[in-house]
Amino acid sequence: GNLGATHDTLIIPRIASEVKSQKALFLIIGEGNQKKRLIEEIKRLQITNLILLPYQPVDMIPYSFASADIAMVSLCRNASSLSIPSKTFNFMSAGLPLLCVTGEGSELNNIVNKYNNGRCFSHEQVIEMAAFIDEIAENEDLLYAYRANSLKGAADYTSKNADIIAEEVIKAIST
Template sequence: MDKIKDRKIVVINQATNYLTIGFCNSFYERFGSVSLITGSIHVQGEQLNPAITVTKINKWVERPSWKKMFSFLRAMLSMWVLLLTRYRKHEVFFVSLPPMAYLLNLVLPNRFSMVIWDVYPDVFKITGMRENHAVYKLWSRLNRRSFRKAYRVFTISDRMADLLQQYVDRAKIIVQPIWSIFQENEKVIKEENPFVQIHSLDTYFVVQYSGNIGLTHKVEVLVDLAEKMREYDHILFQIIGRGPRKPVLEKLVSEKSLPNCQFLPFQTDEMFPFSLSAADLGVVILDEKTSRGSVPSKSYNLMSYGIPSLYIASEDSQLKVYADKYNHARCYSEQQLDEAAEFILNLSESKALQKEMALAAERASLDFRRNNAHKFVEKYLNEHPIIHTEESVEYQAKNF
């Protein structure tokens, strides 16, 4: 398709990853000018088109909490100044960080759109914050104004859209799934996998959690599973990553003297395909207070490599929808760990079930390809964007 030469857009994300790069590159195929405001760029596979203008701001700081909040506020201030000056005539496409930065559309004249995959202030419920808390009430009120004013409001799942409709008319929400880092199944067999050899994993059925270990990821349930299954010597529970809860988990494993748990740091980008390939079963865990619509990117990576998944999430979560739809995963609540343990054992002992679920994961991955970035852009440009998922079609049939 031809470029729209008279339209300029700036993508903003304090911590740019493969998804933001994909958005930028896809917008560049249609827009005359594309820019990026960011604090850092983490390239995983796809390179940012060199014709895209990059303006650097301060980097995101993960810990401690006060430094992270300071980095957010500093980034917001920088974004506000840049959008008032250098990018005052640009359309704005907000992605991810700082989590409150989309609220800048309340004080800026730019045409402003956002991709929402963590719903604030709802996430704060994990910390025990109630809906009558002053911060919660204020942010909720600002959400209603911000989303109502937005040009486009994107989210990545139907369940997330259900959650967002408390803030904005459901008809305005555009659902578009994202995509995996990996576009093909390049899983490395154990016999040729250096990660397997380094960590002596060749004789184990590896149940792997790989990712952040933060407040929204209740990884302690994996420790609970390991405790329930400590008698099965062939099953290893592997926890790869970092985050504020990792020391707590390591202490818990030590106190319980669990021989079937292994902690490893985040792997390099070069080693990541090998560490992912080592998993016989990938684990995705979300706090049930906020898991309704969230779909962590690791879910798509596991699908792409044809790795069966275990989801620990609520019954009304998007992960449960995907597990039922594609049959590549099983989803259990935190109260169903006995059933989860039985599933792990059955899978570890059945090559036929492993193959069946692996093939189902590969089929599922076809819905989460890089082409989805282009779909974001086309829906952005569509004068009357609609949601194309099954549930959304049903919704529109009832309401239009």
């Protein structure tokens, strides 16, 4: 994805350094202006459970999603009240539990709470995020429950539903 200014990617190596489960392997795929700093942070912390790959061909995305047990959506403090990354809905449609780094009152937080398909954390909760990953790695029942909830929630964010909402907005604007 985008390793840009609105995504707090530098937190990922910090989380990876705190995860205890030997099953956990972090995979970051993408490019952007944060990549150089991300590489520096991985080296500084001597992270060995994290792989950084460049953008992958579009036809590889389903395989990337299928290889994951959890997906991370991380927004910088200033962006968490302004947007929901579109990858959120892609992750949900792939049945991935979400680990979100966002503000408490954000729409992203509301989605995760509504569907119970993961957990949201503040930027300071690195230890808690690592513990969540360890919990998912060791508890298959919890993993499958979050997966099922993501899939159920994704049904509310289809293109058909978007068309219905767009029609309602157009009607409201036209009157």
